[in-house]
Amino acid sequence: MSNLLSIGASGLNAAQVALTTVGNNISNVNTPGYSRQTVLQTENMSNSAGRYSIGSGVDVQSVQRAYSDFLTSAVWSSNSGVQRATTYNNLTTTLNSMLSASGNLQSALDGFYGGFDTVANTPGVASSRQSLLGSAGSMVTVFNTLAQQFTSQQSQVNSQIGTTVDSINTVASSIADLNAKIHQAGTNVPNDLLDQRDTMIQTLSGYLGVSTYAQADGTISVYASSGQALVSGDKSFALSTGTDRYDVSRTVVLDTTGTDITSKLSGGTLGALLDYRSSVLDSVQNQLGQAAVALATSVNTQQAKGLDLNGKQGGAMFSVPAPNVLAAGNNKGSASVAASITDVSKLTTSDYVLSYDGSNWNLATTAGQSVPMTSNPDGSYSADGLTFSLSGTAQKGDSFQIQPTRAAAGGLTLTMTDPNGIAAATALTSKAASANTGTSSIGAVTVDDPTNAALLSNATLSFPTAGSYQVTDSSGNVLSSGSYAPGQTISANGWSVTPSGTPAANDSFAVGINANGLNDTSNALAMAQLADKGILNGGKQSVVAAYGSLTTNIGTVGSQAQTNLTTQTSLYNQAVSAQQSVSGVNLDEEAASLVRYQQAYQASAQIISTSQSIFSSLISAIHG
Structure with missing residues (x-):
């Protein structure tokens, strides 16, 4: 009877553990991260009874998570x-x-x-x-x-x-x-x-x-x-x-x-x-700054190619800050670097690292791409439209980060306050001598270098012969001379002209400051055309x-x-x-398990009750 009682007790315990586990699953159905749990049951070792063996009930080995590592x-x-x-x-x-x-x-x-x-x-x-x-x-x-x-x-x-x-x-x-x-x-x-x-x-x-x-x-x-x-x-x-x-x-x-x-x-x-x-x-910051630099540089350059209402060479309309130069915190030398933008058309949106290897300076983007540099006669270096001027003494491992355009948009400033400063007129004009006999004319005078100190000085372009030219200043000094062929561009004092037609010997043209500045607006038109003019990316x-x-x-x-x-x-x-299909709680399955384990619990309780009834009957028979 004790064996039957222990078997019923083991079944009762197993069913109780299973019911508790199912109940825990159901109560945590909405708990984030909860893994469904299952009861692992094994059969107890059988007892030998001579010619046969009798099972001894069930054992609860563990309560496991339904889990997949993968x-x-x-x-x-x-x-x-x-x-x-x-x-x-x-x-x-x-x-x-x-x-x-x-x-x-x-x-x-x-x-x-x-x-x-x-x-x-x-x-x-x-x-x-x-x-x-x-x-x-x-x-x-x-x-x-x-x-x-x-x-x-x-x-x-x-x-x-x-x-x-x-x-x-x-x-x-x-x-x-x-x-x-x-x-x-x-x-x-x-x-x-x-x-x-x-x-x-x-x-x-x-x-x-x-x-x-x-x-x-x-x-x-x-x-x-x-x-x-x-x-x-x-x-x-x-x-x-x-x-x-x-x-x-x-x-x-x-x-x-x-x-x-x-x-x-x-x-x-x-x-x-x-x-x-x-x-x-x-x-994005660098791209916006690049546009700001291009805007300020192109407008200021075109301003300098014209005359304002006061008859003076146009001044800058905008200013932008110079490139940021940031020294590494662990630099050991005394070197310092100044960077400037010298060619906007070559300017990129990259940031750079300028480093010293003990013998040479090397340039690379912050992404690690090497950038070739050109060494200039004054000891500076140039690359990607930038010029780096160095001073002091660097030590091996010293480096500087260059941010050419990062601060440009935020630092863009309108420096012109006087409307009369707008250089609407072209700076220079030309006039043919009245004694000219050839068919040549030189038309518009193009300003190539507005920083040339002699730009607005009077000059004379003459053709000693139909196949030669010379440019002289107001004192008769020769500024430029050489052979001439129709369609050839002639330059001097920061300006250039491209004559058309054929000059006769001794024909000449006067080149000087525009005396009709108040009524001339050709430079304003040139600045309006900057909206569509290629400035960045190689002028594209x-x-x-x-x-x-x-x-x-x-x-x-x-x-x-x-x-x-x-x-x-x-x-x-x-x-x-996929993970929940293994570890998640399915209420339908749990409900079915609840009924199954409930029945097992009741059946195990019935085994115990039967065992007790048999034992009572046996005792009564012995004492009867």
Whole structure:
């Protein structure tokens, strides 16, 4: 009877454990990270009774999680992807909003260049010149506002990087604590600790791409995408933030040794922040600055080729700051570098690192692409439209970061306040001598070098013979001479002419300052045409086109981010669905199990009751 009683008791215990487990599954059906649990039952060892053996009931070996390492790892990986895509999409959405919230730069550019047309059509109307300056001021404001918005987002991204690193360290510490508890539990590990650890790792994967390795002692080691260990056993290894070696306003991520691992991190929110900052925001700021530099340089150059209402050579209308030069914080030498933009047509949107190897200076983009430099006679170097002037003594390993256009849009300034300073007239004109007998004429005088000190000085172009020419100044000094062929360009004092027709011997032309400046507006027309004139990219792209390219790029980045978010969300949902098909709680299944184990419990109770009844009958028979 005792054997039958123990069998019933074992069945009762097994059914009770199973009922409790099913009840726990049902109550946690909506608990994030919960893995369905099942009872593992085994048959007890049989008792031998001579020619046969009798079973001795059931034993509950364990309560196990329904779990798949592969599917859970897939969820962690896809979670990293979807969180990265979400953060990236949010950042690009904000960037697109900035373009509309900061004013319409396209309209401002159109209004500015159109103002020169108005001045050209109404040369004597003061209000036209004043309106042009007003349009210029409005355009500068839009440039400045956009630049401020981009700089503000840089600050926000830097702040978010610091916050995310703090979150990573907090979660990593929690995983290490759970590892310690799981290790202490030995072979009888509570399933809730395992679920909690999985949930923490999934949370961590949302902040940063991670990889894991299960140790033999039940703990899990977690590594960042850089290879840096974040958790090992019961210890966590905190990341930290610091400032960029060149730019102290820029946040970088450091490992436990203080090494900058920013470029090695990817995935999750942190990966999105770092990638967006380097591949999108930096580029956008540089592109806007490039357009500002091109605008200021081209207009100022054309201004200098004309005369203002005071009959003077046109002055600068805008100013832009020089390129940023940032010395590395660990430089040991006394060298300093000054950078200037000398050829806008060769200017790129890259930032550079100028480094000294102990013998030579080398230039590379911040992305690591080597850039050849030209050595100039004065000891400076030139590359990509930039000139670097060095002073002091450098030591091996010293370096400088060059940001040619990063601050240009924010520092763009309208320096002209007097409407009379607009150089609407061409600077130079020519006049044929009355005694000329040939058919030659020289037409417009082109200003090639507005910085030439003798530009506005009177000069005479003469043809001693039909096949020769000479240019002399007002004192008769020869400035230029040589043989001549029809269609040949002749230059002197920073100007040039291309005569047409055939000169006769002793024909001459006077070249000098434009005496009809008040009524001449040809230089204003030339400035209006700058809207469509190629200035950047080797003279192929105008300022207006450059801004159009910028807005297109931003729109494309935003569209790609939205598409990627949709894709990553789908992948994440698929991974979760696959994982939940194994680990998730199905209420229909649990309800069926509840009935099954309830019946088993009742049947086991009936075995015990039967055993007791038989035992009572036996006792009664013995004492009867």
